[in-house]
Amino acid sequence: MTATPVTTSTERAAPRSVPLFPVIVELVQRNMLAITRVPAAVGPILVMPIFFMIAFAGSYSAITAIPGFPTDNIYNWFVPYACIQGAAFGGIGIGFGTARDLENGFYDRLLLAPAGRRALVLGPLGTSLVRSTFPLVTVLPLGIVLGADWPGFTGLAMLILTGGIFACCTGLWALGVVYRLRNQRSLGLVQVGIFATLFLSIGQVPLAVMEGWLHGAARFNPTTNLLRMARQGFLDDGVTWTLTWPGLVASAAMLAGLGLFALTGLRRLDD
């Protein structure tokens, strides 16, 4: 009778005795090591954003002539979008890693470890933050070589900030799905969700150019505000508080909602 309460109290007490930060750092290091051991996994993060930037800018170069388009340089529009897309791949990547750990049983060991449950979420998020910088060092220089304008240090900071936030959002979404479905096949659903979010936003064209149902969907999609925040350094008006605060509010809402989704999913693993 007494056995169960004693075990529970021990488990609850354990997280207090193990500092959170070192565990998070260890998990980040482990995940980064996994990337170097599976170079094929880095390909999508580096290559796909470059491809999307070139493909979108090449295919749709004429759309800057549409009245209401905020720039006459197509690279200024698609370079930040490609960086954010690349950051999203970082989030998907931690979903794959976690699903693999769940399938091969390694995650059970992590659950048994005397560390706080929050570390199991914050560790992968730290990894996705690091990975969100990968496309910045490939897409941005190439984009500038191809014709994009230098966004300035404030504009660059906005792009880095938004990339990190979006990587965390996609990471939390991926973890929430993977914790519930517990296999790598579930990553298909994760990808569909992320692509749908990006498609139904101002990823391709601004609200002023959209028509029909997409205009309504993009207007209420929080990703729209994130993309506005990311792009502002590349557009004529530069970085302004008017475009920054809606992005920060949308970020807070997305992180809170998706964080809850991931944590409740993690709790289900204990059931």
Add this chain to the structure above:
Amino acid sequence: MTVGIEPHRTASADLHPVRHLDAFVVMARRSVIGFFRQPASWIFGAAFPLLIAAVSASAFARATSLQDFPDSRSFLQFLLAGTILQGTLFGSINASTDLALDIENGFMDRLLASPVSRVSILVSRLAGAATYGAGVTLFYVVVFRLFGAPVEGGIPGIVVMVVLAMVMAIGVGGYGAAVGLRTGSAEAVGNSFPLLFILLFISSAFFPVELMSGAYRRVAELNPITYVIDACRHQVLEGFSLGEAVVGLLVAVAFAASTIAFALLQLRRKLADVS
């Protein structure tokens, strides 16, 4: 070990032509039934292009007013040809995954040991892809028509598009089969999909080549998929044109013949490795 190949050739040559046809029909039917028995593998491939079309039609609706944009009722009507090719590519890769599964589970070895020509074994396996190409074309034509984007070429134009989609499906299936035969892995076939996606993107599928610029435009103009899409698009936007249909068909047939030849080459290599 070469014994396994030589008797096959003799037996295959002795087989009456009608029996060849019978064997082809039976294997093609197996391919079609097998393909449609797994809706999970193709429903997403059929639905995803519709989602892209719906988004693009709203996002780029005003692009139709750009100078040099082809005359069309709407951007949705412009997109029909590209959507058909996109759906065909997505489904065909799944069909060739089945061939790789045949290799993985050993069924391919039984077929190769049977007195059936190797071309029949390969092409019949792509019948599922071809049927899917025809089906998805008709499906998209109906859906687009419901949303106000008809095919101006009428029934003859639709027939042209169905034929082009079927040939392209066989071509893409041939490419997937080559990858499958080379690697023997269904996963590798699936992973080869991005290459097709790139080929599709750098074409006239999503935007007119006339409005592209620089090196990207030149690559798009040389891309064989552009010729097939333009042939389809002519039937949609301007009406039936036999000349455009023939150009598109010639390119599609050349594409399919080259990928099937490549797949047969991989099959020969596979047999040589075994022997």
